Amino acid sequence: MFLIHKDVLATPDPSSLHVLPWARDVAWVACDLTLSGREGPFAQCPRTILRNLVTLKDSKGNKLDLKTGVELEFHLLQSDAHALADKSDKSPKPCYAAGVLMNSFALVSELMAGMEALGWEPYQADHEDSCGQFELNWK
Numbered sequence: 001m002f003l004i005h006k007d008v009l010a011t012p013d014p015s016s017l018h019v020l021p022w023a024r025d026v027a028w029v030a031c032d033l034t035l036s037g038r039e040g041p042f043a044q045c046p047r048t049i050l051r052n053l054v055t056l057k058d059s060k061g062n063k064l065d066l067k068t069g070v071e072l073e074f075h076l077l078q079s080d081a082h083a084l085a086d087k088s089d090k091s092p093k094p095c096y097a098a099g100v101l102m103n104s105f106a107l108v109s110e111l112m113a114g115m116e117a118l119g120w121e122p123y124q125a126d127h128e129d130s131c132g133q134f135e136l137n138w139k
Helices: 045-057 098-103 104-116
Strands: 008-011 018-020 023-028 029-033 073-074 122-127 133-138
Touching: 018 045, 029 045, 098 104, 104 122, 104 133
Parallel strands: none
Antiparallel strands: 008 029, 018 023, 073 133, 122 133
């Protein structure tokens, strides 16, 4: 039976608090998700899944390595969000377009520097499969 819950409660985890290096007066904090009317954590909450995998790893005598394949993907648009930020980004096959990436170098490099300041170890930035779409990868 499929149940729909009107409310998802996000409970902040103070131990996860990170002050943003580029905005010292702003902090980020991870949250645990619960569903209204249910006891315990929401099974599909990424933090719940991670905890369960760590428990499984520990029960196997640390013979498992946990790895993720997280990517930050985004589109760069003009401030009115009605057009791409780079008007030259028109290729029918824009994936890995180095010239377009370089046109957005200032912003992309600022994002990569922020990721480095957080200790995320970024290792790649590229233009993705859609005009205006970029991807950043980190360890």
